[in-house]
Amino acid sequence: MKELPKVYEPQEVESRIYEAWEKNGCFRAERDPQKKPFTIVMPPPNVTGQLHMGHAMDCTLQDILIRFKRMQGFAALWVPGTDHAGIATQIKVEEALRNEEGLTRYDLGREKFLDRVWDWKNKYGDRIVAQQKKMGASCDWERSRFTMDEGCSKAVREVFVSLYEKGLIYKGSRIINWCPNCVTALSDAEVEYQDKPGHMWHMRYPLTDGSGYLVVATTRPETMMGDTGVAVHPEDERYKHLVGKTVTLPLMDREIPIVADEYVEMDFGTGCVKMTPAHDPNDFEVGLRHNLDTIRVLDDNGRVNANGGKYEGMDRYEARKAVVADLEALGLMEKIDDYSHNVGTCYRCHKDVEPIISAQWFVKMEPLAKEALRVVNEGETKFVPDRFAKTYTNWMENVRDWCISRQLWWGHQIPVWYCADCGKMTVSREDATECAHCGSKHIERDPDVLDTWFSSALWPFSTLGWPNADSEDLKYFYPTDVLVTGYDIIFFWVARMIFSACEHTKLPPFHTVFIHGLVRDDKGRKMSKSLGNGIDPLEIAENYGADALRFNLVTGNSPGNDMRFYTERCEAMRNFANKIWNASRFLMMNLTIDKCALPDKLELEDKWILSKLNSLIPDVTENMDRYELGVAAQKVYDFIWDSYCDWYIELTKSRLQGEDADSKTRAQQVLCYVLTEILKLLHPFMPFITEEIWQALPHEGDFLMLQKWPEYREDLAFAAEEKALEQVMDAIRAIRTRRAEMNVPPSRKAQLTVATAQQDVFAAGVAFLKRLGYASEVTIVPAEQAPDAAGQVVIVTPVAQLFIPMGELVDLAKEKARIEKELKKNSDELTKLNAKLSNPGFVSKAPANVVNAEKERAATLAELVAKLEEQLKTM
RNA sequence: GGGAGCAUAGCUCAGCUGGUAGAGCGCAUGCCUUACAAGCAUGAUGUCACAGGUUCGAGCCCUGUUGUUCCCACCA
Numbered sequence: 001m002k003e004l005p006k007v008y009e010p011q012e013v014e015s016r017i018y019e020a021w022e023k024n025g026c027f028r029a030e031r032d033p034q035k036k037p038f039t040i041v042m043p044p045p046n047v048t049g050q051l052h053m054g055h056a057m058d059c060t061l062q063d064i065l066i067r068f069k070r071m072q073g074f075a076a077l078w079v080p081g082t083d084h085a086g087i088a089t090q091i092k093v094e095e096a097l098r099n100e101e102g103l104t105r106y107d108l109g110r111e112k113f114l115d116r117v118w119d120w121k122n123k124y125g126d127r128i129v130a131q132q133k134k135m136g137a138s139c140d141w142e143r144s145r146f147t148m149d150e151g152c153s154k155a156v157r158e159v160f161v162s163l164y165e166k167g168l169i170y171k172g173s174r175i176i177n178w179c180p181n182c183v184t185a186l187s188d189a190e191v192e193y194q195d196k197p198g199h200m201w202h203m204r205y206p207l208t209d210g211s212g213y214l215v216v217a218t219t220r221p222e223t224m225m226g227d228t229g230v231a232v233h234p235e236d237e238r239y240k241h242l243v244g245k246t247v248t249l250p251l252m253d254r255e256i257p258i259v260a261d262e263y264v265e266m267d268f269g270t271g272c273v274k275m276t277p278a279h280d281p282n283d284f285e286v287g288l289r290h291n292l293d294t295i296r297v298l299d300d301n302g303r304v305n306a307n308g309g310k311y312e313g314m315d316r317y318e319a320r321k322a323v324v325a326d327l328e329a330l331g332l333m334e335k336i337d338d339y340s341h342n343v344g345t346c347y348r349c350h351k352d353v354e355p356i357i358s359a360q361w362f363v364k365m366e367p368l369a370k371e372a373l374r375v376v377n378e379g380e381t382k383f384v385p386d387r388f389a390k391t392y393t394n395w396m397e398n399v400r401d402w403c404i405s406r407q408l409w410w411g412h413q414i415p416v417w418y419c420a421d422c423g424k425m426t427v428s429r430e431d432a433t434e435c436a437h438c439g440s441k442h443i444e445r446d447p448d449v450l451d452t453w454f455s456s457a458l459w460p461f462s463t464l465g466w467p468n469a470d471s472e473d474l475k476y477f478y479p480t481d482v483l484v485t486g487y488d489i490i491f492f493w494v495a496r497m498i499f500s501a502c503e504h505t506k507l508p509p510f511h512t513v514f515i516h517g518l519v520r521d522d523k524g525r526k527m528s529k530s531l532g533n534g535i536d537p538l539e540i541a542e543n544y545g546a547d548a549l550r551f552n553l554v555t556g557n558s559p560g561n562d563m564r565f566y567t568e569r570c571e572a573m574r575n576f577a578n579k580i581w582n583a584s585r586f587l588m589m590n591l592t593i594d595k596c597a598l599p600d601k602l603e604l605e606d607k608w609i610l611s612k613l614n615s616l617i618p619d620v621t622e623n624m625d626r627y628e629l630g631v632a633a634q635k636v637y638d639f640i641w642d643s644y645c646d647w648y649i650e651l652t653k654s655r656l657q658g659e660d661a662d663s664k665t666r667a668q669q670v671l672c673y674v675l676t677e678i679l680k681l682l683h684p685f686m687p688f689i690t691e692e693i694w695q696a697l698p699h700e701g702d703f704l705m706l707q708k709w710p711e712y713r714e715d716l717a718f719a720a721e722e723k724a725l726e727q728v729m730d731a732i733r734a735i736r737t738r739r740a741e742m743n744v745p746p747s748r749k750a751q752l753t754v755a756t757a758q759q760d761v762f763a764a765g766v767a768f769l770k771r772l773g774y775a776s777e778v779t780i781v782p783a784e785q786a787p788d789a790a791g792q793v794v795i796v797t798p799v800a801q802l803f804i805p806m807g808e809l810v811d812l813a814k815e816k817a818r819i820e821k822e823l824k825k826n827s828d829e830l831t832k833l834n835a836k837l838s839n840p841g842f843v844s845k846a847p848a849n850v851v852n853a854e855k856e857r858a859a860t861l862a863e864l865v866a867k868l869e870e871q872l873k874t875m
Numbered sequence: 876g877g878g879a880g881c882a883u884a885g886c887u888c889a890g891c892u893g894g895u896a897g898a899g900c901g902c903a904u905g906c907c908u909u910a911c912a913a914g915c916a917u918g919a920u921g922u923c924a925c926a927g928g929u930u931c932g933a934g935c936c937c938u939g940u941u942g943u944u945c946c947c948a949c950c951a
Contacts, residue, residue: 637898
């Protein structure tokens with residue numbers, strides 16, 4: 001027998017096991033008509049990113065589900081892949097370019113720059129995959145995809161063109177969110193609002209006729225050069241008479257109209273609002289209604305442009321200062337209040353976003369949202385936990401058109417060509433060489449690329465071969481089953497996948513969206529680079545083992561809720577792994593059999609553990625089916641540590657070390673059988689250590705990960721035996737408690753007399769009472785033949801009285817006090833119970849099994865109370 | 876302004892369809908009992924935020940209150 005180390009060493013085991021799985025094709029999903037498919041597509045991480053704790057959790061949850069389903073006999077496919085992550089990746093490469101060579105992307109030009117990005121992608125693209133492998137991810141790596149690979153690109157092209165042809169993609173000039181730092185448009189979802197302290201400037205705009213001035217209140221004085229009107233509420237008595245007149249825009253000396261619009265709130269500010277249609281979405285709308293000019297005053301870099309008069313060339317913050325100073329100098333600044341307000345910032349660089357009017361491409365959302373809402377409302381796609389369905393529908397009901405063009409180079413370039421001759425657009429699935437309208441060769445491709453999420457939105461079907469309708473994978477594995485992701489990208493991604501799939505495949509992409517929370521640091525803060533409070537999952541895996549990390553990430557929190565990450569908790573999980581390791585080590589040290597089949601004869605403790613295991617199996621399976629992974633894991637944990645290790649192994653020791661060879665073999669068989677079943681139940685959570693141990697045990701088949709998930713067995717339900725042994729265990733616990741209270745060391749054995757009506761049960765438990773109850777000798781007598789209590793310690797359990805002659809060790813007064821305390825506790829409980837049972841409402845309305853259970857409990861309590869009272873009398 | 880979550884042991888959190896309040900860590904006491912001191916045994920600690928209601932019975936269901944966190948929208 002191999003000598004195993006006392007302490008489990010995960011590092012060596014994990015890499016070796018993973019390699020073995022991979023080499024033997026354990027992760028490969030075959031299309032098997034005999035099996036049902038089960039498919040998960042992985043949320044593709046940024047190709048140049050690194051695995052963080054959130055990924056680790058996401059990865060673990062998916063791996064648990066996929067391993068569970070694989071063991072249940074499904075053709076389980078987990079499609080991995082990475083995302084090109086437009087802005088993020090481009091920024092990184094630009095940074096490197098600047099730092100290493102002092103160049104900008106413009107210095108290189110588009111083509112050469114893109115070559116650089118691909119180099120970067122090829123260099124770092126495998127890093128995240130390696131990290132996922134460390135976590136134990138059982139993906140089908142051969143089906144790995146990238147959002148810009150050929151197939152995905154084809155899908156993107158197809159979707160763009162078909163949406164365009166249906167009129168669901170259009171180009172238009174709208175107010176969009178513009179990041180002057182990233183120099184691109186952003187979608188609404190990519191803007192994060194932050195409360196920032198600022199000011200409310202009250203500025204005087206003189207009436208052109210010289211009859212006074214209006215005061216407008218604004219938080220953004222630097223946009224005033226683009227003002228093309230002042231709006232007041234039509235009902236506002238203060239300003240009604242001025243509507244139709246004009247004011248002269250200070251500093252620009254331009255005459256602009258005063259218009260009436262319901263948009264203005266009379267109670268806010270001064271009731272007069274400056275209108276800057278080119279730089280504010282609301283002003284833009286008002287501008288449309290009143291035919292106001294649109295004057296853009298900021299350029300793409302956030303600097304004042306030629307329309308900004310003398311401020312041209314200043315950046316937006318300089319311009320603000322200058323405008324304010326000039327107005328003050330002119331006596332036009334009425335007052336400045338402190339005012340904090342929400343400012344939109346770029347989700348990438350966190351710089352302030354500018355609303356700017358710009359010609360961009362949009363997806364028309366309303367028609368798409370309809371079906372996307374229906375599938376969720378009608379339950380074709382369910383959210384777990386279901387409260388997130390509300391988050392989803394809320395967003396979908398109010399969704400605005402999606403700005404999909406980005407002024408970047410890295411991404412899917414928009415498949416539209418503009419003709420220099422006829423001015424028309426050619427929108428094409430293939431690269432165009434001539435104008436589709438006039439045949440001119442003078443065409444130029446739209447330089448913009450698509451929002452990264454445009455391609456991610458197609459991920460569930462583009463990875464399976466769509467738009468190729470003949471794709472076998474698509475036919476077999478699509479629609480997928482479960483999508484696992486954090487609640488933070490429901491809008492970015494989940495929503496867009498659902499409407500895209502509904503539109504292009506006519507099916508919802510998955511039936512379940514399993515949402516998890518964020519992993520936070522131990523103080524409850526979000527882990528972030530800027531705070532420097534991130535914990536590297538790989539470092540944790542290195543120190544405690546990937547199994548321990550995984551277990552930590554799924555236990556102790558419930559679906560959809562954030563969790564705090566405590567490194568100390570990993571220690572506890574590592575200890576658990578070690579516990580299993582040592583239990584297995586013990587078993588292997590005692591193993592003389594080469595098969596784990598159950599014996600035909602079972603003893604009391606065998607039936608007890610088998611029966612408990614038997615009820616654990618459907619219990620855990622049900623939790624898994626309901627995505628209550630943490631609860632399932634906890635139950636397996638408890639069973640292993642408490643039932644198997646602390647009790648069953650201890651109960652078998654006397655047999656393993658005893659003379660009876662048959663009994664010894666049978667004990668080994670049951671130990672081995674139960675351990676094997678446990679390893680299966682635990683495998684999805686802790687794949688490495690379970691596989692390692694299973695390989696060392698007698699087994700059939702090649703890998704634990706390909707074994708069949710345990711099922712309930714009618715022939716292994718032993719309710720009576722289970723209950724019987726519990727009675728002995730109760731006695732053992734009672735003895736231990738008393739001895740501990742009296743500070744008797746375990747080494748000091750004592751004689752034990754058991755007076756009970758359950759003589760058979762206790763007879764079967766003699767060995768246990770000796771070993772675990774520290775009895776030197778055990779005598780069992782009928783209940784009515786209980787010995788004289790004088791000079792003995794008497795311990796009362798509901799089914800037995802235990803007598804131990806160690807009077808000299810006992811402090812009588814203390815003992816009496818203790819019994820009185822116990823008596824009180826039990827009689828109080830009994831009183832409560834009796835009150836309940838004499839309540840006619842309870843007896844008549846509560847279900848019969850509940851009433852019976854309570855009656856039974858009252859009976860045993862009454863017996864216990866009587867015995868305790870009797871015992872007190874003798875003292 | 877709209878929506879959602881959370882409030883349970885000293886700390887972090889579980890608690891499934893209402894039926895005797897749990898875990899891990901920490902704490903206390905005793906044990907090197909030849910699988911494991913990363914362990915074993917035993918123990919202490921709860922007005923389940925507050926106030927009502929439904930029910931025979933509420934940590935769980937309903938209403939309201941307070942505190943707290945988050946999401947969405949956004950008034951210049």
